[in-house]
């Protein structure tokens with residue numbers, strides 16, 4: 191793994207190395223949840239249903255390295271995707287940096303503690319159900335509170 195430059199997160203996203211890009215993720219788990227998209231309107235609703243590889247208790251991927259082998263459509267965030275998708279939470283470090291905003295103050299790169307995303311109420315840990323247990327997605331539509339952005 192290459193060295194992470196000092197305060198690399200303040201650089202433009204396009205300037206980050208692959209390691210720095212990966213390190214930007216706060217691990218909230220929001221992008222590992224299923225969405226319901228309505229074909230006629232294009233409207234997207236959020237659910238509390240997690241990918242089968244996500245540990246619902248910790249909100250961490252149980253096999254991040256090999257996830258594509260098990261979940262071929264797992265979204266690998268790129269700069270273009272970050273700029274294009276509307277559903278990344280307002281707290282997401284990629285979205286914030288793409289919008290020219292600083293990292294939230296609870297982000298582990300600033301605090302040194304990866305559990306701060308949980309303390310800030312942003313992680314989905316303990317608040318989701320695995321797709322293997324969930325049943326129909328339409329029964330699990332939720333509104334995630336993005337107001338934690340105010341804590342940034």
Ligand code: SF4
Nearest residue numbers: 215216218219221282
């Ligand atoms: S929503 Fe953003 S910060 Fe949260 S897990 Fe996904 S990529 Fe990481």
